[in-house]
Every structure is written in structure tokens, then in C-alpha cells.
Amino acid sequence: MVEIKNLIKSYGDKRAVDDISFTVNDGEIFAFIGHNGAGKTTTIKSIVGINDFDSGDILINGKSIRKNTIDCKKQIAYVPDNPDLYENMKAIDYINFICDMYEVPEDVRRENTLKYAKMLEMEDNLKDVISSFSHGMKQKIALISALVHEPNILIMDEPFVGLDPKAVFDMKNIMKEMCKEGKTIFFSTHILDVAEKLCDRVAIIKNGKIVKVGNMDEIKGDESLEQVFLELGENNNE
Amino acid sequence: MNKFFSLLRAVMSQDMELLKYRAKANASSLSKLLIPIMLGALIMFSIGSMFLPLAIEFQKTESTYIILSFSTILPVLLAFMEGIYKSQSILFEAKDTELLFSLPISKRLILLTRIIKLYSFQFLYSLLFFVPGIVVYALHEKTDAYFYVITVIMALLLPIIPTIIGCIIGFIVKKVSSKFKARKLVEIVLMVSLLSIIMLLSMNSKGTYESLITNSSNINNIIKTYYYPIGAYVDLIKEFDLLKFLTWVLVSAIPFVLFVLIAGKIYFGLVSKSKENIKKTAKQSGEYNNLRFKQNNKMIALIKKEFSRYFSSTVYVINTIFGLVLLTIATIALSLNFEGAINFMANDISREEISTLNVLAPKVYLVIVMAMSFMTSITSSAISIEGKTFNISKSLPVATEKLLFAKILMSNLITIPVIIICDIIFCISVNVGIIDIVAIAVTSFVAPSIAAIFGLLVNLKFPKMDASSDTEIVKQSMSSMISVFSGIILAVIFFVITFIIAGFGDVAILFEMALLCMLLLILWLILKRYGKKRYKEIEA
Numbered sequence: 001m002v003e004i005k006n007l008i009k010s011y012g013d014k015r016a017v018d019d020i021s022f023t024v025n026d027g028e029i030f031a032f033i034g035h036n037g038a039g040k041t042t043t044i045k046s047i048v049g050i051n052d053f054d055s056g057d058i059l060i061n062g063k064s065i066r067k068n069t070i071d072c073k074k075q076i077a078y079v080p081d082n083p084d085l086y087e088n089m090k091a092i093d094y095i096n097f098i099c100d101m102y103e104v105p106e107d108v109r110r111e112n113t114l115k116y117a118k119m120l121e122m123e124d125n126l127k128d129v130i131s132s133f134s135h136g137m138k139q140k141i142a143l144i145s146a147l148v149h150e151p152n153i154l155i156m157d158e159p160f161v162g163l164d165p166k167a168v169f170d171m172k173n174i175m176k177e178m179c180k181e182g183k184t185i186f187f188s189t190h191i192l193d194v195a196e197k198l199c200d201r202v203a204i205i206k207n208g209k210i211v212k213v214g215n216m217d218e219i220k221g222d223e224s225l226e227q228v229f230l231e232l233g234e235n236n237n238e
Numbered sequence: 239m240n241k242f243f244s245l246l247r248a249v250m251s252q253d254m255e256l257l258k259y260r261a262k263a264n265a266s267s268l269s270k271l272l273i274p275i276m277l278g279a280l281i282m283f284s285i286g287s288m289f290l291p292l293a294i295e296f297q298k299t300e301s302t303y304i305i306l307s308f309s310t311i312l313p314v315l316l317a318f319m320e321g322i323y324k325s326q327s328i329l330f331e332a333k334d335t336e337l338l339f340s341l342p343i344s345k346r347l348i349l350l351t352r353i354i355k356l357y358s359f360q361f362l363y364s365l366l367f368f369v370p371g372i373v374v375y376a377l378h379e380k381t382d383a384y385f386y387v388i389t390v391i392m393a394l395l396l397p398i399i400p401t402i403i404g405c406i407i408g409f410i411v412k413k414v415s416s417k418f419k420a421r422k423l424v425e426i427v428l429m430v431s432l433l434s435i436i437m438l439l440s441m442n443s444k445g446t447y448e449s450l451i452t453n454s455s456n457i458n459n460i461i462k463t464y465y466y467p468i469g470a471y472v473d474l475i476k477e478f479d480l481l482k483f484l485t486w487v488l489v490s491a492i493p494f495v496l497f498v499l500i501a502g503k504i505y506f507g508l509v510s511k512s513k514e515n516i517k518k519t520a521k522q523s524g525e526y527n528n529l530r531f532k533q534n535n536k537m538i539a540l541i542k543k544e545f546s547r548y549f550s551s552t553v554y555v556i557n558t559i560f561g562l563v564l565l566t567i568a569t570i571a572l573s574l575n576f577e578g579a580i581n582f583m584a585n586d587i588s589r590e591e592i593s594t595l596n597v598l599a600p601k602v603y604l605v606i607v608m609a610m611s612f613m614t615s616i617t618s619s620a621i622s623i624e625g626k627t628f629n630i631s632k633s634l635p636v637a638t639e640k641l642l643f644a645k646i647l648m649s650n651l652i653t654i655p656v657i658i659i660c661d662i663i664f665c666i667s668v669n670v671g672i673i674d675i676v677a678i679a680v681t682s683f684v685a686p687s688i689a690a691i692f693g694l695l696v697n698l699k700f701p702k703m704d705a706s707s708d709t710e711i712v713k714q715s716m717s718s719m720i721s722v723f724s725g726i727i728l729a730v731i732f733f734v735i736t737f738i739i740a741g742f743g744d745v746a747i748l749f750e751m752a753l754l755c756m757l758l759l760i761l762w763l764i765l766k767r768y769g770k771k772r773y774k775e776i777e778a
Contacts, residue, residue, distance in 0.1 A: 042248045045777075050632040073635035084626035086543065088422075088550030094528050099531075100539035108278050110531040126529055 001026050002047060002184060007056035009042050010195060016042040018208035019056070024186045024201070025095040025102070030178050031195035031216075033229060034205035041081055041207070044157045045188070050145040060153065074102065076151035077151035081158045081188075083138035087131035094130060095145050102149035111150040119170050120144065137160040143171065154178060160194060172198055192201040196225040204232055241343055247352045249334070253701055273716060277723050278366060285312075286370035302378045303472050303563050305350060309371020310396060310468045313364030317397040319436060320360060321404020322411070322715075323429055323556045327709030328356045330407065330412055331510055332708060340508065346502030353405065353498065358713065369392055385475055392471045395490040399467065402497045409671035410500065412508060425552040433556065449511045491701065536636055540644035541651070548648065551708045552684060558712070561614035562606065562656045568606050569660040572599065573667030592771045598740060600674035601747070603735050604681055607657055609729035611685035616649040618693035618721035621776065622702040622711040628778035638770045643693060649690040650683075673744040680751045684758050688728075691761040693721045698772040 002024040009017040017039045017055060034040050045051040047058050049065050049072065058065045060072035086094055091112075099109040117123040120140040139162045146154065154175070160168050166183040175185050175198065189195050195202060196216065202225070203213040211232055212219055220228050289305055296302045329352050338348050375381075383747070411432075415424040470486040473479070534542070548554060624631060629642055654672055661678050664670070700716040712718055735753070739746040 045629070048633045050629050055655055070635045070637060073633065076633075078633045080629055081625065086627055086628070086630070088546050089543075093546070096534075098542055098634075100534045101536060101636055103536075104533070105529045106533050109533070110529075113529075113531065183262050183335065236660065 001061055002155075002186060003057075003059040003061075004043070004047070005045065005057045005059070006044060007053055007058065009039075009046055009051065009053040014172055015040045017046070017053070018203065020208070021056075022203050022208045022210060022213045024184055027182040028038040028201060029175055029185045030187075031051060031199040031202040033190070033192065033195060033202060033225075034188075035233065039208040040108065040205060041157055043165040044078075044155055044186075044188060048076055049073050050078075053174045075152045077140050077146035077149065077154050079139075079146045079154075079156040079159050079187075081161070083129050083135065083142040084163075085138055085141060088121040088129065090127055090129055091133070091141050092126040094141060094144050095126070095148055099148055104149045108148050108150070109148055112150065113144060115142055116174075119174070120167050121152075136164055136167070139163055140167060147174065151183070153186070156185075158189060159187055160191055169235060170193050192224075192226045192229060196220065204229060206232065240662075242347060242351070242648050245338075245343060245347060246354060249355050262453060265378060270373070273577070274719065276482065277341040277719055280723065281366050283368045283704055289345050289371050289374040290630055295377050295380045295538045303475065305371050305375045305378075306470055306475065306733050309368050309375075309464070310392070310471065313367040313396055314465060314468070315401050316367065316400075316775050317360045317364055318400035318404050320363065321356070321397075322400040322407045322432060323553050324359065324658040324709055324713065325401075325405040325408030326412065327553050327707040328352055328359075328423070329408065329505075337511060339509075343508040344502075349502045350498050353401075353494075356405070357397060357401055360396070360401050364397045365393060368396060376672055384478065388474050391487070392467075395467060395487065397491040399465075402493045404579065405497065405501070409508065416508070421643050422550055422552060426549065428554050429552055429556045430559060430563065433560065434567070472618060510562065537640060537644060537647075538748045540636070540640065541648050544644055544648035545651075546622070550651070551623070551712070553708050554623065554712050557718075558614055558616045558619075558652075561610040562653060565606060565610035565660055566656065567611075569664050571602070571609075572603060572606075573664050599668050600670050600678065601736050601740050603668075604674075604727075604747075605733045607660070607678065607681050608732045608736075609726075611681075612725035612729045612732075613685065613722055614653050615689055615693040615718065615721035615725060616652060617645050617690045618697050618718045619711045619715065620645040620649070620694060621697040621714060621773075622705060622717060623706065624778070625703060626778050628703060628776065632774075632778075637728075638773050639766065642765065642769055642773065645694055646687070649693070650686050653689075654683060655688065671744060672675055673747060677747045677751055681754065684751070684754045688754065688758050688761060689721075689725060690756070692724065693717075695761065695765055696721045696724070698769050698776070702775050703778040705777065709752045724755055 004023070005021050006022050007017050008015065020039075020043065025212070032040055032043070040160070042051065042181045046053045047060075047065070049069055050139055052066075060068075060075055063072050087095070089097070095113050096109070099113075104112075113126070114123065117126055120136065120143065122140050122144065123144070125133070125137060130141065133141065143159065146156075159171065163171065178185060179200075199216055201214060202216050204211050204219075212228070216225070223231075264549065289309065292308070293302055293305050297303050329349070339345070375386075411425060411428045415421040415428065418424045466489055469488060470482055470489075474486065476484060573622060621628070634641075661682050665678065697717040700720065702711055702715045702717065705711045705715070732750070732754075735750055736747070739750055
């Protein structure tokens with residue numbers, strides 16, 4: 001479970017995230033949507049411990065990311081919006097590096113790496129240097145390295161960008177499977193159709209503030225998520 | 239023409255804070271400028287201080303103009319060496335390559351703007367060495383407006399030829415290395431070999447320098463033989479000659495134009511080829527069964543990651559290995575022929591003084607180890623070089639101390655083994671007492687550790703996470719500049735301490751070791767207290 005309590009994060013005079021609170025429960029796929037620059041990535045980076053924040057707290061399964069940083073990070077896997085990986089490394093070396101950091105035993109890392117690499121059609125590229133990969137291939141390696149240590153909480157920033165249709169399909173299945181196992185999935189996206197079909201709950205962020213949060217059905221009612229999102233944008237602009 | 243200036247501005251704005259579109263002359267940007275200005279002033283002052291006594295001597299024989307030659311030779315050599323490996327990053331490895339090649343502009347124009355960028359850096363660096371000489375000359379000789387006009391033109395022409403030659407060598411290195419699978423390794427080996435050859439040639443050209451000093455009447459002819467623009471400049475200062483002036487300008491301008499015209503034709507192909515993926519071997523199904531899944535502990539994995547990043551960047555390796563190459567050459571020189579080495583370093587030293595210095599050989603070596611260690615600042619770029627991947631490190635379930643310690647260990651694992659090998663060579667070749675052996679051993683571990691922690695602290699204070707190339711981080715960042723110059727200052731301080739306490743007997747050297755250890759401890763405590771906090775504050 002991820003609990004965000006009164007989170008505030010500023011860059012100079014500008015409040016990127018302005019007193020937001022919401023909870024992502026176990027066994028839930030939670031979508032985080034908003035326009036460009038709304039504060040999605042800042043929130044995500046605060047959750048995974050990359051960015052410090054001004055006030056508020058983030059609890060990972062009841063523990064504060066500020067006070068129990070390492071314990072919290074051990075439970076999380078993070079997929080960044082841009083797959084800025086260690087370009088000079090071979091894909092397998094990168095995955096091994098991440099496994100070393102999460103202390104994944106050899107048999108588990110072998111099984112999971114091969115499982116996800118086959119699923120994402122990357123098994124023949126594991127020995128190649130990351131710098132030789134396309135954006136989508138790098139994204140796949142970022143996903144494999146996030147899944148390989150069997151995290152309880154999966155946090156992803158725009159995970160579908162650059163992925164081919166089959167990879168998107170497989171990724172959605174992986175997320176559903178993890179959800180069934182009681183794991184927590186939180187991701188930001190601009191692909192509202194995917195969010196609508198895949199997610200149990202959603203939060204919409206605008207100018208650093210949460211403008212709507214709740215169950216997907218409650219939020220969209222009889223409309224599509226896209227319509228709700230656009231209407232919210234218009235209302236706020238008025 | 240508008241295209242050219244827009245492109246030039248875009249290319250330059252990546253590196254020069256002042257030229258950025260959104261830059262304002264606010265207090266923070268002014269304070270950012272203050273440190274480089276102070277560093278620049280410090281370097282100029284130090285070089286001026288070296289030229290001053292020479293000028294007094296030359297003035298007695300009415301040959302003060304030799305100062306002009308000296309102050310031009312130095313930046314020419316520097317621009318040549320810098321040009322070789324700076325061209326790698328600025329011409330071939332800039333991050334905006336794909337964007338620029340996709341735009342409807344000629345490839346030659348892209349090359350031209352990048353060479354102008356390279357030239358601009360070389361020009362600024364050369365001023366650091368050129369201006370002090372000019373000031374010292376102006377203090378001792380009558381100068382007029384004509385002198386300053388010719389000097390300004392010389393300052394502009396000075397870096398052109400060495401930069402172009404450096405670029406040609408850079409082109410060749412790129413061309414050769416692009417044929418290999420391990421192209422980065424080949425590049426590094428080629429560059430280190432070139433660096434060593436240039437250093438050895440510089441040492442062997444001692445005879446030439448002696449001739450320059452002793453035979454000042456022929457100085458212009460000797461310089462002309464080696465580098466026409468300097469000789470012509472000195473001649474033009476004495477007397478204006480239109481033909482000589484035109485030749486002088488054209489000799490520098492023509493290679494530049496020719497280089498842009500000729501290299502522009504192959505530039506696109508070469509850059510594309512160097513960016514191409516290494517030819518992949520045909521994959522056989524089931525190849526993944528051979529994959530290795532070896533578990534390492536966190537620290538070993540982190541150090542391996544640091545090594546992998548370090549050796550992936552030619553400019554990073556070359557820029558930081560310089561001190562170690564110099565140390566190796568100096569050790570061999572000291573070990574094989576101490577008298578000769580001292581003679582090389584100081585011309586007018588007597589035989590009695592040399593025998594005194596012979597006793598001081600271990601101290602001389604100690605000072606060299608300290609100086610080279612303090613100037614080898616690998617960690618001053620270790621944070622910035624992570625760039626956007628810094629977020630990966632920050633998201634890992636690893637204590638910040640471990641992440642920082644891995645960087646220090648990586649630096650020490652590169653420097654200390656080289657120093658230890660040099661220690662062994664030196665101690666075998668020269669008669670060294672037990673206290674000196676202890677002092678050398680302590681220094682060999684402590685001095686590189688001081689440099690590593692200090693460099694890391696400076697990089698934590700001045701990170702540059704949005705650099706467009708590794709060169710920008712390794713050569714042009716505030717962090718690397720402060721680390722190297724602070725290293726020089728620290729080396730000078732310990733040089734003075736070493737020779738002051740040498741008079742109090744061998745045991746006194748242990749006091750210096752205690753001082754070194756104390757400095758290391760203080761830096762370590764600062765890193766633990768400040769570094770951890772600062773690391774968390776940095777955002778990529």
C-alpha cells in the first residue's frame with residue numbers, strides 16, 4: 001500500500017505538487033493522469049525516493065520513505081518515463097546489477113530474467129550493449145529489471161511509451177497478474193483508454209493539485225475517462 | 239547566414255551559461271561566474287610570476303621579446319594536446335548530433351559551428367597562458383597601440399593550427415577505433431599512447447629549449463622552423479611588413495578553411511559510422527542459455543558499475559590519467575637517472591647541489607606522488623557523469639554512503655595500484671631508508687584518498703547533471719576545474735612542508751604523514767555529514 005499524505009514539493013517559488021493526499025491499496029491498479037507539467041513525475045519521483053519533498057509524508061506499507069528509505073525502496077520497483085539506463089553496459093549486466101542491489105538469488109534472477117525477456121521478445125538481445133537499443137528496447141529492459149526482483153509495489157512513469165503493441169499487451173497482462181497476487185501498481189499515463197480499461201482507481205492531477213480521485217467507475221460515470229479529463233481541464237481553465 | 243548564427247548560438251549555448259537564451263544577469267549567475275574568474279586570475283598570476291624573473295634577465299640582454307615566444311609556445315602545445323581529445327567529444331560524441339543531422343542544414347555547417355565551439359574553448363584556455371606573458375612584456379618594454387593590435391590578432395590566430403592538427407589526429411583516432419569492436423578501449427589505448435609519445439618528445443626536445451635560452455639571437459629562426467606564426471608575430475612586433483602580415487594571417491586561416499572543406503565531406507559518414515551499433519554476431523537460438531547470472535555483493539556491483547562508466551568515456555580516462563602517466567615517466571626518470579632528471583628540471587644547478595638533492599631523492603619522489611595524486615581527480619566528475627542515470631542510483635535500496643564510497647573506491651583502485659608499482663620501481667632503484675619507505679607507503683594510500691574524497695565533495699557541491707557531452711563535465715565543469723586547481727595548491731603546500739621539515743631529520747617526515755592522515759579524516763567526516771545530505775538534494 002502507498003499512502004501519500006499532504007505532499008508538498010516546490011521548485012523555487014513554484015509549487016510542483018501542492019498538498020496532495022491519496023492512497024493506493026494492495027491488489028489495485030491505480031492510474032495517475034494529468035496534463036504535461038501537472039506534477040505526475042515529481043510525485044512519482046518523491047514516492048520512489050529520488051526526490052526529497054518539502055512537507056507531508058509518503059508511507060510504503062506503513063513505513064515512511066523518509067525515515068526508512070532503504071526498507072521502503074526494497075519493496076518498490078520503479079520504471080522511469082525515459083529509459084535512461086547505463087548505456088555502456090550490456091543488458092544482462094544491467095539486469096544483474098539491479099538484481100545485486102535488490103539481493104536477488106541467482107536462481108530467481110535467472111528464472112525471472114528469462115521469463116520476462118522471452119515475454120517481451122528480448123532474450124536474443126540480452127548480451128547487447130544498451131546504447132545499441134531503440135527507445136522501446138530500452139524501455140523493455142527497464143521493465144525487465146523492474147520485475148525481476150519481484151517487487152510488492154510497481155511504480156511506473158509512462159510505461160507504455162515506445163513499446164510495440166505486443167509488449168503493451170504483455171505488460172497489461174503482467175500488471176493484472178501482479179494485481180491478482182495482491183501487489184500494488186501505480187502508474188502515470190496519457191493513454192486514457194488503457195487507464196480506463198485496466199485500472200481500478202484513478203487520480204487526476206492538475207497544476208500540482210488532485211482534482212479528482214476515486215474508483216474508475218465513480219469518476220467516469222456514464223462518460224469516458226477522456227471526456228471527464230477534458231471537462232476537468234476546461235472547468236479549471238474557466 | 240542567419241542559419242549559421244542560430245546554429246552557432248544553439249551549439250554554444252549548451253556549454254556557455256552566459257549565452258543561454260534564458261540567461262539573465264542575476265545575482266546567482268554572477269556568483270557562478272565569480273569562481274571561474276578567480277581561478278583564471280590565479281592561474282594567470284602564477285604564470286605571470288614565473289615569467290617575471292625571466293623577463294628581468296632577458297631585459298639585460300635586450301631580448302625581452304623571448305617572453306613573447308615563451309608565452310605563445312605554451313598555449314600552442316596545450317591547444318594541440320587538448321585539441322586531440324576535446325575533438326572526440328565536441329565533434330563526434332555531442333548529444334545533439336542526431337537532431338542537427340536531421341535539420342535541413344549542410345553537414346559542413348554543423349562541422350564549422352562545432353569547430354568554432356572547440357576553437358572558442360581553446361582560445362579561452364590559451365588566453366590564460368598568453369595574457370600573463372604579454373603583461374610581463376608590457377611591464378618591461380615600451381608598447382604602443384600597434385603592439386596591442388598585432389597581439390590581439392595573435393591571440394585570435396594562436397589556437398587555430400594546433401586545434402586543427404589536434405582535430406586531424408582526433409579524426410584518425412576515431413577512424414581507426416571505429417573499425418574495432420572494442421572501439422572505446424582502442425580509443426583509450428591510442429590516446430594514452432599519443433599522450434605518452436608527446437610527453438617523451440617534449441622531454442627529448444630539451445636540447446631545443448636550451449638553444450632557445452642560450453642562443454637568443456637565433457631564437458626567431460629556431461621558432462620559425464618549428465612554428466612559423468610565433469616567429470612571424472615576434473618579427474611583426476619589431477617591425478611591420480605587409481607581406482609578412484598577410485602570410486602570417488593566411489598560414490593560420492588556410493588550414494582552418496581547408497579542414498572545414500575537406501573534413502566536411504567525410505564528417506557525416508565518420509560520425510554516423512562511429513554511432514552505428516557494433517556489428518552483431520549472428521544470434522543462434524538458445525543463446526540466452528549461456529547467460530551468466532552471478533550474484534555479487536552490493537559494493538562489488540557498484541564498483542563494477544563505476545568502472546564500466548569510467549572506461550566508457552575516452553575523455554574521462556585521458557583527462558584523469560594524465561597525472562598517473564606523468565608519475566610513471568617521472569618515476570622511471572628518477573629511478574634510472576636521478577641526476578639527469580634533476581638536471582632536466584633545473585638547468586643551472588651545480589654538481590654539489592645535485593649530490594645534496596640525491597639524499598633528498600625520496601622526498602622528491604614523495605612530493606611527486608602527492609602532486610600527481612592531488613591532481614588526479616577522477617571523482618570530481620563522478621556524480622555529474624551519471625547524468626540522467628543518477629535517478630537509477632537514487633532509486634536503489636542502497637545507503638547513500640555506499641554509493642559515495644563506491645566512487646571513492648573506484649578512484650583509488652585506478653590510482654593506488656599505479657602508484658604502488660611506481661613506489662616499488664623507485665624503492666628498488668634508489669637507496670631508501672625505512673622511514674622514507676613508510677612515508678612513501680602512507681602517502682601512496684592517503685594522498686589518492688584525499689584527492690578522491692575532495693573531488694567527490696566538490697562535485698556534490700557543483701554537480702552538472704544536464705551536460706551535453708562528457709567533455710563538458712570532465713574539462714569544462716566548475717567541479718573539475720576547482721578540484722584540479724585545489725589539487726595544485728595542496729601539492730604546493732605539501733611541497734613546502736616536505737622541504738621545511740626535511741631539515742629536522744627523517745622522523746619529522748612522520749609528522750607530515752600525520753598531517754596527511756588528519757586531512758583525510760577531516761574530509762571523510764565532512765563527506766559523511768555533508769555529502770549524504772547533498773547527494774539527496776541533487777536532482778537529475
